[in-house]
Amino acid sequence: MRFDFTEDQESLRGEARRFLASHCGRETVRAVLDSDEPYSRELWAEMGRLGWTGVALPEAFGGSGAGYLELCVLAEEMGRVLAPTPFSSSIYLAAELILREGDDAQTTDWLPRLAAGTAIGTLALAEGPGAADWGLARTRATPLGGGHYALTGVKQPVPDGLAADVAIVSARLSGELGLFLVDLHQPEVTRHPEPGLDESRPLGRLSFSGARCARLGSAGRAALDAALDRAAVLFAFEQIGGAEAALSMAVGHARQRFAFGRAIGSFQAIKHKLADMYAELELARSNAYFAAWALASGDAVLGEAAACARLSASRAYFDCAKECVQVHGGMGFTWEADPHLHYRRATLLNAVIGGQARWREVLVSRLQQKDASAREGTP
Amino acid sequence: MNFDDTPEEAAYRTAARTFIEAHKGAFLGSDLAGFDAVRRWQAVRHAGGWGCLQWPKAYGGQGASAVQALIYSQEEEAAGISLLSVANAITIGMAAATIMQCGTQAQKERHLPRIARGEEIWCQLFSEPSAGSDLAGIRTRAVRDGDDWVVSGQKVWTSFAHYADFAILITRTDPAAPKHAGLTYFLLDMTSPGMTVKPIRQASGGSDFNEVFLEAVRIPDSNRVGEVGDGWRVALTTLMNERAAIGSIFPTNFDDAWRLAAQTPLGDRPAIEAGGVLQLLADWYVWRQGLKNFSLRLQSALSQGRMPGPEASIGKLMLGARRQLYLFELLDLLDIGGAALASGEDGDIHFSFLRVIGNRLEGGTDEILRNIIGERVLGLPPEPRVDKALPFNEVPSG
């Protein structure tokens, strides 16, 4: 048992951290936050050049075939600096789904571009507020013959919906849920910005009026659930990175800010708050490590482990972000200071791929299945 | 014990409702820009005999009881018009309350009638970059010069300073005295030469608070409140009134939660039918009712002539952190949609979710309120203090 990253993975972390320190400072995040730019084009181009976008994709498609653990390391580092790029939508979700579910034409068409970062993908699931079962999508696919379909419906909000070139869209095909691969550059697709809580990671609304698309392999509900499990692990690392950054910002401030003649970190109210944040973060980190192992090894425990990692990281990030703001006092309520960026990002990351209410149901139903199969004596 | 209106109270309520209904039309939906609507509403209330209800008539008030004032504010809230009066809390609930309790006769006569008529808006120049929770650590200096004081320094987080005509101000007049002993309290004309007000953008988007710079600003000694060196006592009067004034003005958002839970799906059913959501709503409601009933008890104590005490801190403490968690859980129910800003009435959720950050800080942070409750209500021993007895200019400052 080795419950940690290898030396090579740690040295990748070191490189990533150094790179991001010089290429993704607060100005980079704020440039996207304060403008209509959907992401930082420079940073994204660099990530492609460094091979980050292709790190877990096979060499055959222009990736480096390194693996999920490397991707976890990068996710954590990107989360730490609030990287304003479509990495998660394009890589954790779209590229993963195309790799696992796409047919030959789809993989050879899209994966090399996604691996290089020259095309951006996303996953479009939501149709307005609420954790409705994915199977209840109102967007519909109609067969056109020859393996083509026409897609009609509205998806909102869609993370990176404005930046993406291609989307995987959930839609109903004669009552069943299917996943469809849609090239977004066509007149039957219209896009609008959707104002969001975290404008450093803009959202979009995608309307399809008979958009031409192909089915992603034979992918349906099971493929979607499995893809969300894998993405949940990667998002958990991103959330942990953010949580740790918020905690360390809070600790730094608590050491240096004086009130009543002493550092505010010397007050137990603050010290205990920071200690609680740390404890919550370390539980989340441990759950994320276990899930990372399950993901990398393809173990069947992934379903349960991914849900635990997601729930625990979502909680830890929001806890750390909101108390980071609180420790900063009045400064925490200014636009200029950075704590609110984590407050916003924590809320965004809690929402993408579904909130905790949804994931709690997922977790408990998996535990019930496990119980049931244990009772039946099946392995 | 009786929570019903007496016949007299019921008649008062009907009269208040009639007045509000007759005049609210022009004010519904108005915002705080320029504080124009705040001033006009105050003037309308005054002209109709419904302004500054508990003040003596001599200063433009109505000599009404605390219960009557409570009835009136309940009616404003029910009519959806309370924002404008709430926004005037710094002027009426804090500045005027302090002048009433600690000001000179001339100060009362000069300011209170104008405040009552909506002609003066006030702000609170207390916090500084290096002194917020530790308010007695302020450094803005006031130096005596003939009949005037000359004041220099910087204030920060000053709500509505950009709209205010006057300010309540605390300054340091003796840096060599222990920190609480060297302070002096003034009333300041915001149009005085040497004042600069710069808006600060808030994490929630707007710019309701400011940095305020004072450069050799002259204040006549007749604008001093309390003795030289007795500013801390006067400032505490303001702070006590502040906690009572803002303890219950923030929304509880329960109605938003109730509506959204009914219309939002979870799995294959309305969220409100899921066990966890039901528990959230029940907790939220119980908390909301607790706060409401607590505030009624507090008002009832005030109506029997008691001063707002440190226990008034409970309201604000409970309204912040707990509501922030509830709001997060509510956004969570909206799932991916929770990251997009809702518009219309659901937009309140997102605004509150960002604004509550400030609620946990303004008027005393959660941590400071807990210290106050622990020490001043429960009588626990205070934390050892390293700063209290030292001359101010020898206190460690990091």
Ligand SMILES: Cc1cc2nc3c(=O)[nH]c(=O)nc-3n(C[C@H](O)[C@H](O)[C@H](O)COP(=O)(O)OP(=O)(O)OC[C@H]3O[C@@H](n4cnc5c(N)ncnc54)[C@H](O)[C@@H]3O)c2cc1C
């Ligand atoms: C929206 C808003 C409006 C405001 N409006 C006004 C206004 O109109 N006029 C005005 O004068 N001020 C105003 N303020 C300022 C407000 O009163 C201060 O921000 C607040 O008192 C905290 O002070 P600080 O910002 O200096 O934070 P600090 O005092 O530096 O606090 C930083 C952290 O340390 C904690 N801390 C400090 N001391 C202790 C202790 N002894 N024990 C435990 N924890 C401690 C705090 O709780 C906080 O978490 C406003 C603030 C906000 C957010």
